[in-house]
Amino acid sequence: MSEVAAHYENLLARHYTWMLGADFEELVAEQRQLLDSLDISAFEPNAIVLDLGCGSGIHSVALAQLGYATVISIDVSPTLVAELTARTSAYPAIRPVHADLCAGLDAAVEPQSIATAVCMGDTLPHLPDTTAIGRLVEDVFNVLTPGGTFVLTFRDLTIPLAGLDRFIQVRADHERIMTCFLEDESDAVRVHDLIHTRDADGTWRLGKSSYRKLRLPPTWVSGLLREVGFVVAPVKSGPYGMCVITARRPERARPVRAVP
Ligand SMILES: C[S@@+](CC[C@H](N)C(=O)[O-])C[C@H]1O[C@@H](n2cnc3c(N)ncnc32)[C@H](O)[C@@H]1O
Numbered sequence: 001m002s003e004v005a006a007h008y009e010n011l012l013a014r015h016y017t018w019m020l021g022a023d024f025e026e027l028v029a030e031q032r033q034l035l036d037s038l039d040i041s042a043f044e045p046n047a048i049v050l051d052l053g054c055g056s057g058i059h060s061v062a063l064a065q066l067g068y069a070t071v072i073s074i075d076v077s078p079t080l081v082a083e084l085t086a087r088t089s090a091y092p093a094i095r096p097v098h099a100d101l102c103a104g105l106d107a108a109v110e111p112q113s114i115a116t117a118v119c120m121g122d123t124l125p126h127l128p129d130t131t132a133i134g135r136l137v138e139d140v141f142n143v144l145t146p147g148g149t150f151v152l153t154f155r156d157l158t159i160p161l162a163g164l165d166r167f168i169q170v171r172a173d174h175e176r177i178m179t180c181f182l183e184d185e186s187d188a189v190r191v192h193d194l195i196h197t198r199d200a201d202g203t204w205r206l207g208k209s210s211y212r213k214l215r216l217p218p219t220w221v222s223g224l225l226r227e228v229g230f231v232v233a234p235v236k237s238g239p240y241g242m243c244v245i246t247a248r249r250p251e252r253a254r255p256v257r258a259v260p
Contacts, residue, residue: 002100004126005076007193007211013079015195017056019178021171024058024087031120032062034238038246040066040116040149047115048072050143052101052136053123057084057094063118064091072108076100102132105139114143120153122242124221125214133216137228144249150230153242157215160184174198188212218243 001009008016020027046069051060054073063071073088074097075081081098088094097108101123117140127133140150161182170178175198183190192210199205218235222245225232230247238244 002076002102002128004128004211005100007209008077009079011195011207011209012193013077013083015176015178016080017083018176019171020058024056027058028061028065030239031058032065034153034244035059035062035066035118035151038149038151038244040151040246043068043115045069048113050074050105050109050114050117050140052117052119052140053121053126054084054096055080055121055123057088059118059120060084060094061088061091063116064088064093068116069093070095072097072114074099074101074105074108101136102127104135105143109143111142112145114140114148115145116149116151117144118151120151120242122154122213124152124154125157125216126211127214128212130214130220130224133214133221134224134228137224137230141228141230141249146249146251148249150225150247150249152221152245152247153238154216154221155241156218156243157189157213158217160189183210185212188214218245221245222247 017024048070049063049068051063051071051073054060054075057073060071060073071094073084073094076099078098081096085096099108124133127136144150166182168180170180177196179194181192183192190210191213192208195207196204197207222232222235225247231250233246236244
């Protein structure tokens with residue numbers, strides 16, 4: 001199991017939706033509005049969309065609500081895939097898949113069958129290195145139909161935080177307190193998650209775990225998408241300090257050779 005997958009299974013997955021800080025339906029509505037504003041709702045009646053690193057499903061539900069016939073929702077965390085499955089029983093369009101994005105998309109998806117792919121909410125910097133990101137971008141290019149769209153949102157972590165600014169209170173309530181500490185690792189940030197939970201007898205218990213998140217300059221991601229063959233729109237600012245990149249596979253495009 002990769003370090004990221006272990007981090008989610010050992011600690012973060014069971015607190016993930018709570019960490020997002022709002023009611024699930026509110027989060028879905030916010031992301032639906034964002035997706036709608038990105039001009040991805042003009043699609044054929046049987047269109048398939050891929051949600052890459054879907055977590056507990058806020059984008060998958062938003063995409064089902066936008067009218068996609070099939071939403072293939074992929075995540076490496078069994079706990080989050082189980083949560084998404086339980087939350088989305090009212091949406092038969094959503095097909096949860098437990099898989100690692102680094103293992104390729106062939107097992108889950110036919111070539112040139114996907115109208116839209118999204119990789120949102122900072123999933124991209126969770127991949128182990130830039131080679132894995134390059135492979136994923138090529139895989140997405142090859143599964144998209146000509147004219148298909150790829151939407152990415154992620155945090156620009158290229159400016160390191162210093163001193164006490166590296167300690168971030170993520171969320172706190174009467175039962176749980178989540179604090180994050182960010183440690184510089186040059187081309188990456190080590191994210192230490194510290195989660196206090198209160199037992200029934202009032203005792204506070206500390207859960208802790210860490211993982212590496214890549215520092216990805218948005219211009220580097222745009223450049224990579226162009227290199228692979230996408231037509232890329234200018235980087236925009238989105239909710240929660242995320243940058244938003246929309247890329248389109250041209251109608252006439254050479255198929256991309258897999259990175260060796
Ligand atoms: C920050 S969360 C974003 C989840 C969701 N997109 C959202 O915005 O709520 C990152 C997600 O990526 C998943 N993930 C990380 N590395 C992955 C990989 N190699 N393959 C599949 N999923 C991965 C994690 O399990 C987690 O659910």
